[in-house]
Amino acid sequence: MTGSWLAYLRRAPLLLFVVLYTIATGGPFLWVALMSVRTTPEIFASPYAIPSRLHWDKFAEAWTSSHYGTYFWNSAIVVVTAVALVTVIGAMAAHCLARYRFRGRRLVRFLILSGMVLPPQLLILSLFQIMLDYRLYNTLTGLIIVYVATQLAMTVYILEGFFAQIPQDLFDAARMDGYSDFEIFWRITLPIGLAALFTTVVLNFIILWNEFLYAVVLLTEDTRRTLPLGIMHFMGGHQLDVGMIATGLMITILPVILIYAFFSETMIKGMTAGAVR
């Protein structure tokens, strides 16, 4: 009996940490979720109360009259396109860097990966000017291009590390089997690196879905706003529609939560597992 007590005692600090961590991260989320089905007057009356009546209609209202529908689709178009592009381009670049020994390879890798070091605040002014010059300012296309460029470094970094673990013999075997360099990328690297590819897709999706800085600088027209900007829209200088912000937040968070709920395990596997077991 004393043995099992000791075992409990030893695990107590860890347990305490997990409980505190869960409260710290899950608490605010739960609070926003509760507020999303309450009206602003109700919230102001008692911020932490359990909802007396569930106002599901607030979601419909947010979607239509508060333009969250438009913001949602803008976000979806920008993020899905950007993630698709950055995945394809990043995977090709990572394959080349991991597989071929060409002149200037180290320089190319340095240039791509240095993108991770530069803070966005440093880039934003010049990006703004470039977007203006190319008439991409205030367009979804412009934002997509910026997103692809900013996420490329991390994508290449993750994928190259994974692709480099794939044994060279597999590529040699495929070459002997008669496959071209592109076919080898398509039929060997991509399927074997699927777990890593998946990791970058999920990571990029979450990061870009929540991205605020580039969007707020490069998009001004209301019909082109993405979700994070839409939420800010409700924080006026004089009034604060807390209830609607909470509803909007839930609409924004939901896709991320769903993706994470379904794919977190695959993602972790992709980040930690070796290429070929």
Place this chain on the structure above:
Amino acid sequence: MAVVTVDQLNKRYEGSPELAVKDVSFTVADGEFMVLLGPSGCGKSSVLRMIAGLEPITAGTISIDSRVMNRVPAKERDIAMVFQSYALYPHMDVYTNLAFGLRRRHVAKEEIDRRVRAVAAKLGLTPFLRRKPHALSGGQRQRVALGRAIVRNPKVFLFDEPLSNLDAALRVSTRNELIKQQHELGTTTIYVTHDQVEAMTMGDRMCIMNKGQVVQVGRPLDVYRHPADTFVARFLGNPPMNLLKGTLETAGERARLRLGSAAVALSGWTPSALRTGDVIVGIRPEDLAETPPPGLAGKAVPLPVRVVTIEPLGAETLLLLLLEGSAEELIARVGRDTALTNGAQAMLTLDPATIHLFDPATTKAIPRG
């Protein structure tokens, strides 16, 4: 029909001042099983990869059926290769692994199916066609790798140490299986290994390499019996050939070898080829005997030794000996029922016809005749 000719082949890897492969030349006849044998890092795998087209050639030519292949890409050389790691595609099942090369060559679907199933049946892989490589044992993976080469029906097979990842028992059975398959198919084969047993048992001929160069090419037993230099002498045979310091004394038509305290009258060498002075004497462990073999009694030379260690291996016994008069170590392989004991003085016998002589300056063999 495929004759592979390698002529004056050189390879220098980027960033390395040394040649990894230096002036390597040999010809593999149609249907022949050629083994490239050598210690690791001797350049044998580089030669194989250049033949496969996986590695650019620094200098020299590789031709198949007298067509120069230097600039022909790997996929157009009609060569199949089995890798040491097997290199099975982990995301494809056995069937797809076997069919992968044929699909690229646009073979008709029914034909692919027929050939894949035939090869699978031949190699006992039929029950595993839908399994992924990670669900197979080492031996099964090895057979899939072999099947992938066979199914393409190429002009030339290349093997890069295909058995070295298998355990000892499986290695023996797979070796026999490989020999059987190669005999049935009659495909020209180049096989790289550092294992002398594989080289001795599998090859029609072997090409021994050391430090990027070819040392000797020949039939396994010929090479074993007539090693070209001390490297080959030591590399082939287990335990390796004993190399001892000896002194030659020549007088007219007679040549005498001093070995420790023993003196041996040499026969078989042209006296003019021998020079008085130091010489390296090679004696195979199995050429030393406790009692002179019947029919040799008169010619056998007595060799006084002291026994240091006795290693009974069951079928035979290895004796670690010190040569009297020079204190050099040598190993003898004798029958299992040896009467010798540790520390004993003994008189072993040696047939002078089995002695090898090497020039101490060049380490090259001094040929008989």
